[in-house]
Amino acid sequence: MSTRVPARVPTEEELLKLNASIDNVRKTIDKEKSNGKRRNCCVVTYGCQQNEADSEQVAGMAVEMGYNLTETTEDADLIIVNTCAVREHAEKKVFSITGGYKHLKDANPELIIGICGCMVSEEKNAEKFKKSYPYVDFTFGTESLWKFPEILDVVVNKKKRSFILNSGDEVICERTPSSRKSTFTAWLSIMYGCNNFCTYCIVPYVRGRERSRRPEVIVEEAKQLISQGYKEITLLGQNVNSYGKEYGVSFASLIKQIAELDGDFIIRFMSSHPKDMSDELIQVIAECPKIERHIHLPFQSGSSRVLKLMNRHYTKEDYLALIKRIRDKNPDISLSADVMVGFPGETEEDFQETLDLIRQVEFDMMFSFIYSPREGTPAAKEVQMSEKDKTDRYLRLLKVQEPIAEQRAQRFVGRVEKVLVEGRSKNNNEKFTGRDSGLKIILFDGNDEMTGKFADIEITEAHAFALYGKVIRVY
Template sequence: MGARVSARFPTEEEINKLNKCIDNVRATIDSDKRDGKRRNCCVVTYGCQQNEADSEQIAGMAVEMGYNLTDFTDQADLIIVNTCAVREHAEKKVFSITGGYKHLKDANPELVIGICGCMVSQEKNAEKFKKSYPYVDFTFGTESLWKFPEILDVVINKKKRSFVLNSGDEVICERTPSSRKSTFTSWLSIMYGCNNFCTYCIVPYVRGRERSRKPEDILREAKQLVSDGYKEITLLGQNVNSYGKEYGVSFASLIKQIAELDGDFIIRFMSSHPKDMSDELIQVIADCPKIERHIHLPFQSGSTRVLKLMNRHYTREDYLALIHRIREKNPDISLSADVMVGFPGETEEDFEDTLNLIREVRFDMMFSFIYSPREGTPAAKEVQMSEKEKTDRYLRLLKVQEPIAEEMAQRFVGRTEKVLVEGRSKNNNEMFTGRTSGLKIVLFEGNDEMTGRFADIEITEAHAFALYGKVVRVY
């Protein structure tokens, strides 16, 4: 397991330099308004919620430097692609869409193109962009996100390409602004990196060692979000429930302090690791109605033998005992999990253990993945299972989980659930959608004024992936 590090915070000199770069870029942008209009920046995001939160910070810095934001790459003067490295498929997609930007650069030689995030935290990918994509102006890894203004200053004002890898000094920069996409749901990163080194996972190599933000900084941001009218705050970390060991503050006490802030809002959190799920946290979830009635607890495999190969630090029995403790204190809680099939060395017996764990726990929701080897991780060096065998197991697993999710959902029929209305459903524009405290999707008839507000919905019908209901009141 990697050593725990304390976060390093930027020095005054570094902050002054950053502010100077922001001023430099803004001066250039302001002096060169096209047809009196500001330049546009488009941030394209792949991957997880942490990437979405990072992209909001990149957008926030771009606005600070004088850009307008756009969702359209063909209207942008600055395109930044925030990448994911978890699956090979996602990496291939980024190389392919970046190839498509060449014609934009040909049409507009002033266009600036940058790639950031997990994928270019790996030297081989940064090198590939540098050598084979001459129209890409810069790349920076996850740990250098706070230096984005410095990098852009080099590209725009010094007319040089810039390729910055992770420095390894794992800085937390608190001055970074965010341009949030939603006006009622928000991400709040409370920590970065991971120390666990699960043998299939690339995250510790691309996001560095685990380090937490100071509790007072998180509380200040949470307070601001509530006073700005945000109704949902999702606390983010690769291993969120191991938060705060540097400061002697537990995740349970942090989330409790946020829940004690005045206002009507819901707190969500992800992702939790089973080995860090304390009894204190289980109790706090039971005691605080503002904390979601849902826990996402990836188990990955139901076989203790495979869990050891994965370096997960718990056994099948530990996981089942933990679920028992959670349900004892929170009998109605919704449980979701990540599970992986086709890990190298997984036998039919191991896979049966996984199916039996699913039958025993009865999860409300499940996120199932086929193992995909990531270069640079220990599991990628092992003998791999055939794609056909992996797919067969995946389909068998879905067949077990789906009827369970359908049955579990029936308990909501006849109840009235508090839902944060997210807007019109993407699949059915006539219906509105929101999520219960237990993270179940609910569909109902409504109107646009309801978006961003809480509503009580009487549940009339339940299925594995969605509940249906009618509005009782909006507030």
């Protein structure tokens, strides 16, 4: 295992400054509240699970500083938008939504508006908010999340706007509280950043280099979550299989330590890079019943030529060999993947290789994307395919994948699956929902008391995107 130097931790002086800022803001907020003012904070989140986890920390810090949390921006006195930079479309949406907050500021001049996350880790976006959105009070990039109290202190107490860019000073601050949205499922970040520089992806530029949290701190946090009644823990990182190089601890050994903790809970993890998935992890998944029977393994393209253009560091053959090793040890495992069509230079022949890989692997679920150029990445500079051709390939890909997913799902009919009940389905309020071990949605009749509990569900019907079943027992 290659080694990395552990990320910097905050100095005593930095922690004292941070605590002083928390106290300063808290005093002001408490005073304002005792004067009858409402002090609510709304965190709006775009993007991936890592952003959701980050937002829970932003919310946790806001609570620590005296704010009450609200779900609606209309009720808020502090709005923080946590942004995503993966797609340009998402960025446009954030500019447009922030434009809509102007009328809230007009109605409530004491409203504080901040933007954080990947999008404002890019200087051009932070500058745009500073210059063109005078009612935005602060921005800070992913690297400065732990310094949110200091930034807010400047706005609340010094009445100044504050715009903080990433500087490459990648600190892991373990004292940050979290206000989790769910009382039974929890994100647990194990590492940050990415070293892979896939040629289509902006993440390494906005989230910095790979750095892991200390294993003992992660295991302790998992213990606390279990003792607080959390039933599902999802370990998060851009590339979890590359975890722990600073400490000589593999991801496989970390997840095994957590899976061996006492308690009735399940563990999931994401995301995995095929080049880093180890046989040790495949073995641990096979041995530990608390680790769900699901691996999400993005392959992006079935053409080794395109994979090279993408800088993915594996070939189609490597990927297929890895799938075989996984299935040899875990024959019933559910597999999902990300795939993209229309990457610059992708020929019809390359696309056929992708279809061939899909047919050979037979994924249970697939998240398919049309490539869209991301400014600031190498692939965006290449000659682009027409939107029409990209859409055509996308639709042809779905036609291949959907019958496979439908067919794969049939193996569940008649089985009893352990499911964590998530609550009422958003699409069908009459039904309750949860996910099977393979992350597939299951719909069933239930009641609100079941939410947050495990249930054994007998599967009666199976489709490409969802399973249906009936409740056998709740526990």
